[in-house]
């Protein structure tokens with residue numbers, strides 16, 4: 130009893146004698162200090178929102194085993210506040226659990242809560258409902274924008290506070306905004322407001338920082354007093370010149386590259402981006418040799434599941450895969466680049482002993498026969514939960530209170546069009562793609578910036594349908610107020626079309642509740658197999674995980690040879706968009722956790738342009754090998770606007 134008491138007393142004394150946990154910028158010795166000691170981080174970006182929760186631990190462990198001592202993650206506002214005041218922090222959105230896992234594994238955290246994050250994520254993480262105020266100046270002192278930010282941060286930051294390093298958690302630094310110097314507004318009052326807001330919730334001690342392109346032009350509007358200024362630059366850059374830019378904003382303190390690009394993003398219709406392991410390793414070594422801190426963006430990219438991909442302006446949408454040619458693939462696989470980076474880190478710091486978690490096995494479940502279900506217009510009653518809305522001129526997704534997916538716009542031809550008559554969007558207002566039909570016959574596709582007019586024929590009173598797809602909101606630059614749907618009037622010949630009926634479609638809910646029906650069609654009177662395009666329609670198939678093979682289900686990839694463009698769900702989980710007819714992405718990553726051994730697995734496809742089913746086998750196929758680099762339409766090639774940051 131006595132002994133025990135002494136022990137616990139000693140323990141208490143021991144604890145209270147321990148220096149308090151601290152993390153700070155040392156302006157004298159040009160470094161960070163952790164618990165008073167000189168500290169340098171070698172970090173990697175991982176976005177929990179792009180990885181199924183069950184795989185967080187595996188990916189973090191692989192990062193730790195590469196020799197990283199920190200990770201960096203964004204918090205996408207629109208992922209957590211789907212409607213004003215409606216928050217979601219559970220399951221795949223459980224950011225607190227993610228932070229705890231990182232800490233358990235031995236990784237510090239560099240947190241980037243935005244509010245704007247860019248990230249090739251829908252609208253740069255800003256919720257689309259902000260656009261309820263039509264002329265809102267996002268990322269500025271616009272009072273309505275700031276009020277929404279204040280509410281969100283009032284929810285988020287108190288949640289984060291216990292995870293700060295000085296409070297016993299893993300979070301060493303917190304970024305305010307993101308690359309603000311690349312944005313036109315240059316509103317210092319906005320940045321000052323954010324700095325004060327973050328301070329008020331997180332305390333005086335936390336290191337707050339900004340990140341901008343490594344050029345004086347970017348730092349001019351991005352760096353403000355009270356927030357430590359860091360820079361972004363990729364392999365092949367002149368490291369000295371890049372850090373000279375940081376030194377211009379921060380004459381003293383640690384050198385920090387907050388985004389050292391291990392690869393690059395993709396766009397539909399452009400070649401897959403690849404950056405060689407040797408090039409990454411060489412620049413990383415140069416950065417570490419000058420004693421700088423570095424974050425590798427991305428260390429694992431992951432997947433834009435469902436509708437979460439962003440887009441660039443002029444409008445080019447990013448694909449479902451966010452593989453990024455990162456050292457860990459979209460599926461978390463180890464690559465040559467992973468080992469090259471680990472070898473570089475090994476020259477500058479000790480790396481952990483022990484086995485690296487292996488690449489997870491993939492399984493080729495093979496072909497699955499699909500059966501055609503209803504078309505979208507056949508299923509309107511089922512899909513339009515809220516019923517149609519009527520108005521003289523088209524309303525946008527935001528007007529209709531719909532954030533993602535598809536809206537069907539319906540009207541009638543006001544005049545006889547016995548000759549082909551152009552149906553046009555003179556102001557380029559189809560955001561982003563419209564599948565057009567007249568009296569139930571597909572007649573063409575309109576596409577933002579690319580196809581602004583399609584010819585139609587039909588008599589006055591014919592039903593005109595435009596199924597409009599939101600392909601992802603612009604996430605970078607001045608065009609992030611990216612309204613979706615028909616955002617300006619449609620004309621037919623010289624007439625402005627009016628008298629619209631709009632159906633907001635709850636396709637995800639209908640798919641997961643199994644509401645879609647087989648098509649009610651009499652083969653005798655079925656029209657002959659249509660050419661491309663055909664009416665947007667649903668297809669369903671199922672497959673069983675084979676018995677007697679150990680460790681199934683395993684991860685897999687799905688491909689849709691000869692299918693054109695659409696959306697795929699497996700067991701109600703929205704895997705994302707497929708578009709093999711444009712590329713470069715051909716396969717979609719299917720994580721094992723959405724597969725079942727207890728019941729047949731249900732694959733639902735919404736094909737927007739035309740399936741192979743009327744003339745060829747109606748199959749989708751599960752394969753064990755990803756294909757991300759098959760660009761089909763080179764004519765869509767356009768250079769990415771942000772490349773000048775590299």
Ligand SMILES: *[C@@H]1O[C@H](CO)[C@@H](O)[C@H](O)[C@H]1NC(C)=O
Pocket residue numbers: 367368369370373
């Ligand atoms: C890199 O930049 C520094 C500083 O601007 C300059 O002195 C040096 O010549 C540059 N190196 C190369 C290889 O361009």
Ligand SMILES: *[C@@H]1O[C@H](CO)[C@@H](O)[C@H](O)[C@H]1NC(C)=O
Pocket residue numbers: 544545588589
């Ligand atoms: C349109 O065409 C139909 C059938 O060809 C004809 O009966 C009708 O009068 C025409 N309407 C107009 C407004 O020209």
Ligand SMILES: *[C@@H]1O[C@H](CO)[C@@H](O)[C@H](O)[C@H]1NC(C)=O
Pocket residue numbers: 548549550551582583584
């Ligand atoms: C539409 O039809 C007209 C002839 O009526 C033709 O000149 C034009 O090229 C067609 N436009 C398209 C986009 O097919």
Ligand SMILES: *[C@@H]1O[C@H](CO)[C@@H](O)[C@H](O)[C@H]1NC(C)=O
Pocket residue numbers: 522616617618625
């Ligand atoms: C559509 O046209 C009408 C009539 O010209 C006009 O009042 C309205 O503002 C237009 N709508 C849009 C979104 O341009």
Ligand SMILES: *[C@@H]1O[C@H](CO)[C@@H](O)[C@H](O)[C@H]1NC(C)=O
Pocket residue numbers: 643671700725728729730731
């Ligand atoms: C697939 O759908 C069938 C029929 O609705 C259902 O019985 C089964 O449970 C579903 N499978 C899974 C894995 O949810």
Ligand SMILES: *[C@@H]1O[C@H](CO)[C@@H](O)[C@H](O)[C@H]1NC(C)=O
Pocket residue numbers: 758759
């Ligand atoms: C695509 O990637 C694979 C695997 O890395 C490679 O073998 C193939 O040559 C690449 N194809 C193209 C067109 O770049």
